[in-house]
Amino acid sequence: MRMRNLSTKLILCLLAATPFAVTAVSAAETPNIIVIYADDLGYGDLGCYGAEGYTTPNLDRMAEEGIRFTDFSTSSSICTPSRAGLLTGRYAQRWGHDGKVYFPHHDNGMPTDEVTIAEVLKAKGYQTGIVGKWHLGHLPEFLPTNQGFDFYFGIPYSNDMWQDPEAKLAEDVVFNANLTREDFQNEEVDNKKLHRNQVPLMLGNEVIEWPVDQSQITRRYAEKAKEFIVANKAEPFFLYLAHSMPHTPLFASDAFNGKSERGLFGDVIEELDWSVGEVLQTLRDNELEKNTLVIFTSDNGPWLSKKDHAGTAGSLRDGKFSAYEGGCRVPCIAWQPGTVPAGLTCDAQTSTLDFLPTFAALANTQPPQDREIDGLDIREVLAGNFDQAPQRDFFLYRGKAIRQGDWKYIENKKRKQLFNLSSDKEESKNLFGQFPERAQDMAKQLTKVTEQLK
Known part of the structure; x- marks a missing residue:
C-alpha cells in the first residue's frame, strides 16, 4: 500500500530536518548555479557540435562565450539513473537501482537518504528550485520537495507516460481535453493504454493541471525559470532546469512549429535554444551573469529508433540505452563571463557526476563525507586549466x-x-x-x- 500524501506542514518539517547546518551566505560570496538538462539530446544535436537543418544561435553564443566540452558523459544512457547521477555525484547502482526507469504505476524512487546537490547547497543558504522533468519517483516521499528543493514546477516523469490516479490533486486543478477529476482518479481503466502521453503538471507535491498542453511546456518552463531567477536574485540560488524535450512525443509551440528544415525535431531544438537564450538574457538584465555559472547538457544520447523524431550522436556509435559513446557522451557547455574563459574547447574527460563535488567546492563546502562520491572536483577545468583536470580511476557505462x-x-x-x-x-x-x-x-x-x- 502506498503512503498517503504528506501534508505541506509535514514536508516543511522534513525539509528543516537536514543533516547539514544551514549557513546564510550572500550572493556576492558564492556563485549562483544553473544546470539546464535536455532530454535525449544527442552529441551532434547543436549547431556548435555540427547539427544541420536548424539553428541554435543562443547555445552557439554560449559556447563562444564559455567552454565547449567534447569528452563529457552522463552516468547512464537512460534517464532515471542519469538524473540520479547528476544530482548525487554517485552511480545509481550504489543505492541498488537496476538501471531502468520509473513509471507511474511504480511505488519506488531514489531513496531520500541520498544527498542531492540541492541539499548540499541549501545547507549553505542557497534557494533551490527545479523546473521540469524529475523522474526519480513521483510519490510524495520521493518528490523534489523531499530532496532539498524549495520549489518544484514540472512533469514528474517522462512526457510519454500517463497519470497515477492516486496523485494528489490541487483544489483548483485544471483539467484539459474535456477530461475530468473522475477520469484522472478512475482506477478501473488502463491508464497506460487510454491516457498515454497525457501527463500531469505539478507544483510542489500537487497536480495543478492534467493533461498538460505539451506544445506549451518548453515556453512555460522558460518563463518559470525566469521567475525563479528574478525572485531569488538577492541571494545565492541553484536552479535545475530539466527540459522534457526532445524526448518523444515531440511538441513545439506555434512560434516554432514548422519553422525549421529538419521538421518537428528541428522546431523543438530551436525552441529549446530560445529558452536557453531567455534564461541567459534574464541573467544579463538583472546583472547576474558574472556571478552565475550556467551549464547546459543532456541526460543521454538520442533515441535512434524514433527516426525522424530523434537526433544524432554525430560520428559517435549508437545512442540512448547503449554502452557505446553515443549513449553517454553528450554536448556540454559551461558559461560564466569573467570566470569561465571564453571560446575554449575542452577534451578532458568530465561527467555529470562531477557536478556535486564541484558545486560544493564553489559554495565553500564539502560533499557528504559518509558515502562514496564518484564525481571529481573540476573547478580547474572550468577555469580553463585543462592540463590540471583530475584523473578518475574508472568510468562506468550502465x-x-x-x-x-x-x-x-x-x-x-x-x-x-x-x-x-x-x-x-x-x-x-x-x-x-x-x-x-x-x-x-x-x-x-x-x-x-x-x-x-x-
Whole structure:
C-alpha cells in the first residue's frame, strides 16, 4: 500500500530536518548555479557540435562565450539513473537501482537518504528550485520537495507516460481535453493504454493541471525559470532546469512549429535554444551573469529508433540505452563571463557526476563525507586549466562497459570489445585481439567495480 500524501506542514518539517547546518551566505560570496538538462539530446544535436537543418544561435553564443566540452558523459544512457547521477555525484547502482526507469504505476524512487546537490547547497543558504522533468519517483516521499528543493514546477516523469490516479490533486486543478477529476482518479481503466502521453503538471507535491498542453511546456518552463531567477536574485540560488524535450512525443509551440528544415525535431531544438537564450538574457538584465555559472547538457544520447523524431550522436556509435559513446557522451557547455574563459574547447574527460563535488567546492563546502562520491572536483577545468583536470580511476557505462584513461572495454552477449578513444572515439576498431592482456585486466576491473557498487 502506498503512503498517503504528506501534508505541506509535514514536508516543511522534513525539509528543516537536514543533516547539514544551514549557513546564510550572500550572493556576492558564492556563485549562483544553473544546470539546464535536455532530454535525449544527442552529441551532434547543436549547431556548435555540427547539427544541420536548424539553428541554435543562443547555445552557439554560449559556447563562444564559455567552454565547449567534447569528452563529457552522463552516468547512464537512460534517464532515471542519469538524473540520479547528476544530482548525487554517485552511480545509481550504489543505492541498488537496476538501471531502468520509473513509471507511474511504480511505488519506488531514489531513496531520500541520498544527498542531492540541492541539499548540499541549501545547507549553505542557497534557494533551490527545479523546473521540469524529475523522474526519480513521483510519490510524495520521493518528490523534489523531499530532496532539498524549495520549489518544484514540472512533469514528474517522462512526457510519454500517463497519470497515477492516486496523485494528489490541487483544489483548483485544471483539467484539459474535456477530461475530468473522475477520469484522472478512475482506477478501473488502463491508464497506460487510454491516457498515454497525457501527463500531469505539478507544483510542489500537487497536480495543478492534467493533461498538460505539451506544445506549451518548453515556453512555460522558460518563463518559470525566469521567475525563479528574478525572485531569488538577492541571494545565492541553484536552479535545475530539466527540459522534457526532445524526448518523444515531440511538441513545439506555434512560434516554432514548422519553422525549421529538419521538421518537428528541428522546431523543438530551436525552441529549446530560445529558452536557453531567455534564461541567459534574464541573467544579463538583472546583472547576474558574472556571478552565475550556467551549464547546459543532456541526460543521454538520442533515441535512434524514433527516426525522424530523434537526433544524432554525430560520428559517435549508437545512442540512448547503449554502452557505446553515443549513449553517454553528450554536448556540454559551461558559461560564466569573467570566470569561465571564453571560446575554449575542452577534451578532458568530465561527467555529470562531477557536478556535486564541484558545486560544493564553489559554495565553500564539502560533499557528504559518509558515502562514496564518484564525481571529481573540476573547478580547474572550468577555469580553463585543462592540463590540471583530475584523473578518475574508472568510468562506468550502465554496468556493461568500463573506461580507464582512453581505454574502454565493453562486454555484451555477442562479443567483447576494446577501444582506444583517443584515436577512435567512433569505436570502430576493436583492439581486443591486439591487446588481450589489457582487455582481460579491464574485464576483471569491470566485474570488481560492478560488484562493489551493489
